[in-house]
Amino acid sequence: MRLGWMPTALALALAQGCAGKDADSADAGCERTPPLTYDNFGKGFVGKHCAGCHSSLVSGQQRKGAPPGVDLDTYRGVVTWAYRVQARATADPPTMPPGGGPSGEELDRLTEWLECQVLRDADALAAEQGSGG
Numbered sequence: 001m002r003l004g005w006m007p008t009a010l011a012l013a014l015a016q017g018c019a020g021k022d023a024d025s026a027d028a029g030c031e032r033t034p035p036l037t038y039d040n041f042g043k044g045f046v047g048k049h050c051a052g053c054h055s056s057l058v059s060g061q062q063r064k065g066a067p068p069g070v071d072l073d074t075y076r077g078v079v080t081w082a083y084r085v086q087a088r089a090t091a092d093p094p095t096m097p098p099g100g101g102p103s104g105e106e107l108d109r110l111t112e113w114l115e116c117q118v119l120r121d122a123d124a125l126a127a128e129q130g131s132g133g
C-alpha cells in the first residue's frame with residue numbers, strides 16, 4: 001500500500017514541531033542573543049532620531065536649540081547622557097525628539113538597550129570617575 005509513508009512523515013513533523021523548547025520565553029529581561037549594542041541598534045537609532053541636532057559635528061543654528069555638549073553621535077556621548085536620554089526619549093509620552101518619530105517597537109528596543117547596556121556602562125563610568133578622584 002502507498003500510504004505506508006504517512007505515519008513516518010507525520011511523526012517527523014510532530015517531533016520537529018515540539019523541538020523548539022521555550023521559544024517565546026525571553027524578552028522580559030536582558031536575555032536577547034545577541035544582545036542589543038551600539039553597533040547593532042543604538043547607532044542607527046540615535047543617528048535617525050537624535051544626532052540631527054545632538055551631534056559633535058553639528059553646530060550653531062543647525063542644532064535647532066539642542067544644548068552645546070549634549071552630543072549623542074558616539075557611544076561615549078550616549079553613555080554620558082544615559083539617564084537623560086532615558087528620561088526624555090522613553091517617557092510616556094517621550095519629550096525627545098521634540099517632534100516625536102520613533103515607533104513603539106523602536107522605543108521598546110531603546111528601553112531594552114538602555115537598561116541592558118547603556119545605563120550599566122554609565123554606572124561603571126561614574127564609579128570609575130568617583131574612585132579616580
Ligand code: HEC
Nearest residue numbers: 049050053064065066067070081084085088089096097098
Ligand atoms: C530637532 C532637534 C532635536 C532632536 C532631533 C532631538 N533633540 Fe534633544 N534637544 C533639543 C532641544 C531644542 C533641546 C533643549 C530644550 C529641551 O531640553 O527640551 C534638547 C535637549 C536634550 C537633552 C538635554 C536636556 C535634558 O533633559 O537633559 C537631552 C538629554 C536630549 N535632548 C535628548 C535627545 C534624544 C535622546 C533624542 C533622540 C531620541 C533627541 N534629544 C533628539 C533638540 C532635539
